Amino acid sequence: MITVKSVEEFEKMAVAGSVVAAVHQAVREAAVPGVTLNRLDEISADIIRSAGCTPSFLGYMGYPKTICLSPNDVIVHGIPDDTVIRDGDVLSVDVGAIYEGWHGDAAFTMAIGDVPDEVSTLIDATEQAMWEGVAQARAGNRLGDVGSAVSAVAAPHGYGVVREYIGHGIGRQMHEKPEVPNYGEAGRGLKLKKGWAVCVEPMFNLGGAGTRVLDDGWSVVTADGSLSAHWEHTVAITKDGPMVLTLPEPKLIAVPA
Ligand code: MF3
Ligand code: CO
Numbered sequence: 001m002i003t004v005k006s007v008e009e010f011e012k013m014a015v016a017g018s019v020v021a022a023v024h025q026a027v028r029e030a031a032v033p034g035v036t037l038n039r040l041d042e043i044s045a046d047i048i049r050s051a052g053c054t055p056s057f058l059g060y061m062g063y064p065k066t067i068c069l070s071p072n073d074v075i076v077h078g079i080p081d082d083t084v085i086r087d088g089d090v091l092s093v094d095v096g097a098i099y100e101g102w103h104g105d106a107a108f109t110m111a112i113g114d115v116p117d118e119v120s121t122l123i124d125a126t127e128q129a130m131w132e133g134v135a136q137a138r139a140g141n142r143l144g145d146v147g148s149a150v151s152a153v154a155a156p157h158g159y160g161v162v163r164e165y166i167g168h169g170i171g172r173q174m175h176e177k178p179e180v181p182n183y184g185e186a187g188r189g190l191k192l193k194k195g196w197a198v199c200v201e202p203m204f205n206l207g208g209a210g211t212r213v214l215d216d217g218w219s220v221v222t223a224d225g226s227l228s229a230h231w232e233h234t235v236a237i238t239k240d241g242p243m244v245l246t247l248p249e250p251k252l253i254a255v256p257a
Helices: 007-030 037-050 117-135 143-157
Strands: 068-071 074-076 090-099 102-111 167-169 176-180 197-200 203-205 211-213 220-222 228-230 233-238 241-244
Touching: 007 037, 007 090, 007 102, 007 233, 037 068, 037 090, 074 090, 074 203, 074 228, 090 117, 090 228, 102 117, 102 228, 102 233, 117 143, 117 197, 117 203, 117 228, 117 233, 117 241, 143 176, 143 197, 176 197
Parallel strands: none
Antiparallel strands: 068 074, 068 090, 074 220, 090 102, 167 176, 167 197, 197 233, 203 228, 211 220, 233 241
């Protein structure tokens, strides 16, 4: 089960989180047409290690790289390789770092160059869904409040909401109980407690919700080949509300009016 963290422990997670945020920024800038996914992985490794952190994905269940890079119909867990980024690609970037034993884990999705409006809308709506879920990550709320807030953003667009891969508790381990689904019913499920930290991470597909794992054993793709977006933050549940730890500085989310 998830452990209750102290303020000092949240502060260590925020250091890991700030390094994750620095990697996000660097990858966002470096991800231009002509660059390989491997190059983005190297840049990420340099930043994590020079900050005195360890990459949490490398070696996790045998995962071979520092970050996950999931282009186009790859939903999550894409392995960086010599694939060259091209104009019009959609790229999801997932990064984890450990500082003094404490984890930070966050992802974003970006368009490379010009993409059709329906694609930028998918990316933006998935981000919006993450923020709606984050805002529900409060002591006393339930897991269903998070999941229903996330899926409510997808519903009017008709996006497939991925069900096989979900958010999670986080702390001394990258993955702790509880699981944090991107669906559910408001008011239902486990009650969230002060001192927990959770990752809220919606994955929305332009097509159906179905998934399939490629022969590399990692890359999760949409069953129908449609494009997919993925966003994630690590969030501390504090007495004052949700505090996002995977930003350059931790950020407290105000109570909705
Ligand atoms: N960020 C992913 C998650 O939240 C973890 C990546 S899986 C790994 O589940 F194997 F690459 F580490
Ligand atoms: Co995660």
